[in-house]
Amino acid sequence: MTILVTGGAGYIGSHTVVQLLEADYEVIIVDDFSNSKPESLKRIKEITGKDFKFYEVNLLNEKALEEVFEENKIDAVIHFAGLKAVGESVSIPMKYYHNNITGTLILTKLMEKYDVKKMVFSSSATVYGMNNISPLTEDLPLSTTNPYGSTKLMIEQILRDIYVSDSSWSIALLRYFNPIGAHESGRIGEDPNGIPNNLMPYITQVAVGKRKELAVFGDDYDTHDGTGVRDYIHVVDLAAGHMKAVEKVMKDTGANAYNLGTGTGYSVLDVVKNFEKATNVKVPYTIADRRPGDIGACFSDATKAYNELGWKAEKNLEQMCEDAWRWQSNNPNGYENA
Ligand code: UFG
Numbered sequence: 001m002t003i004l005v006t007g008g009a010g011y012i013g014s015h016t017v018v019q020l021l022e023a024d025y026e027v028i029i030v031d032d033f034s035n036s037k038p039e040s041l042k043r044i045k046e047i048t049g050k051d052f053k054f055y056e057v058n059l060l061n062e063k064a065l066e067e068v069f070e071e072n073k074i075d076a077v078i079h080f081a082g083l084k085a086v087g088e089s090v091s092i093p094m095k096y097y098h099n100n101i102t103g104t105l106i107l108t109k110l111m112e113k114y115d116v117k118k119m120v121f122s123s124s125a126t127v128y129g130m131n132n133i134s135p136l137t138e139d140l141p142l143s144t145t146n147p148y149g150s151t152k153l154m155i156e157q158i159l160r161d162i163y164v165s166d167s168s169w170s171i172a173l174l175r176y177f178n179p180i181g182a183h184e185s186g187r188i189g190e191d192p193n194g195i196p197n198n199l200m201p202y203i204t205q206v207a208v209g210k211r212k213e214l215a216v217f218g219d220d221y222d223t224h225d226g227t228g229v230r231d232y233i234h235v236v237d238l239a240a241g242h243m244k245a246v247e248k249v250m251k252d253t254g255a256n257a258y259n260l261g262t263g264t265g266y267s268v269l270d271v272v273k274n275f276e277k278a279t280n281v282k283v284p285y286t287i288a289d290r291r292p293g294d295i296g297a298c299f300s301d302a303t304k305a306y307n308e309l310g311w312k313a314e315k316n317l318e319q320m321c322e323d324a325w326r327w328q329s330n331n332p333n334g335y336e337n338a
Pocket of ligand 1: 084086124125126127149177178197198199200202214215216217218227228229230268291294298
């Protein structure tokens with residue numbers, strides 16, 4: 001069985017490719033390294049002792065992408081590739097719409113042409129918008145607050161419409177909550193460009209001495225300690241969810257959304273405390289203003305993924321912190337200078 005993985009050199013992609021290879025799938029990675037590094041591909045080989053095909057291709061390059069379909073017999077696609085910085089998407093929306101949406105349209109057009117009608121798509125809990133009360137179930141009304149989120153929601157809609165037009169398609173829309181942590185080897189992990197936007201990479205960069213202190217964005221939310229609550233999920237659990245989703249799309253047709261979260265919410269200060277306890281490293285912080293667009297609490301009801309995919313998250317917050325720290329402390333500059 002051969003799986004095409006777009007964005008396979010990235011944070012979630014690389015962890016998923018490790019599991020695909022360990023389960024003896026043939027893997028073809030397409031990545032343009034816009035937010036990833038070639039070194040991650042070397043490390044995947046090192047961890048698994050297995051090889052895969054790689055094409056340095058941007059999905060907007062239809063001709064180059066078509067060669068990938070021409071040269072390989074692909075059974076299913078896991079589609080991670082996409083721009084993902086919320087703030088940046090507000091400043092340069094056209095780039096986000098073009099890259100994420102046009103890229104997906106080109107990919108699905110080729111999938112149809114080459115009769116590859118099975119896809120697992122990286123969606124996001126961002127599609128639940130600001131008006132739903134957690135725990136979030138898949139049937140809630142959807143909305144978004146920034147262009148990045150809108151691309152995820154629009155792509156979900158496009159993929160559903162493709163299924164409506166041709167019921168031989170099989171599509172899983174995986175709505176990720178907050179992936180953190182790293183492979184337990186400490187060899188692959190999250191390597192953000194520039195100043196991290198997200199909480200855990202910020203914490204690990206403070207802990208390793210690259211940043212002075214964490215700014216906690218607001219302590220006046222309606223949560224147990226006033227700081228924002230999220231559903232943090234270990235990236236290795238998330239990758240395992242993709243394995244189950246691949247099995248599902250190989251056997252059933254349909255277009256279905258699944259939450260991938262633990263179902264438990266932790267506040268920013270819970271994460272800081274857990275990190276300090278798990279690693280014995282202090283994380284200095286100050287309380288800052290709320291970040292525009294943030295909500296107080298966002299966590300999943302992940303029952304549907306359990307019932308229909310047979311998947312649930314196994315790893316706890318302490319393991320997420322330990323593994324994130326192993327990665328950061330062994331690779332203070334990420335894949336840079338590796
Ligand atoms: N936070 C801080 N300080 C920081 C960074 C984050 O206090 O320096 C807080 C945020 O206010 C929030 C929590 O930590 O309460 C988590 O923030 P992240 O930026 O790590 O994650 P978000 O929940 O804001 O966003 C994530 C993904 C988005 C996705 C969204 C969907 O990054 O891609 O979940 O719910 F859209």
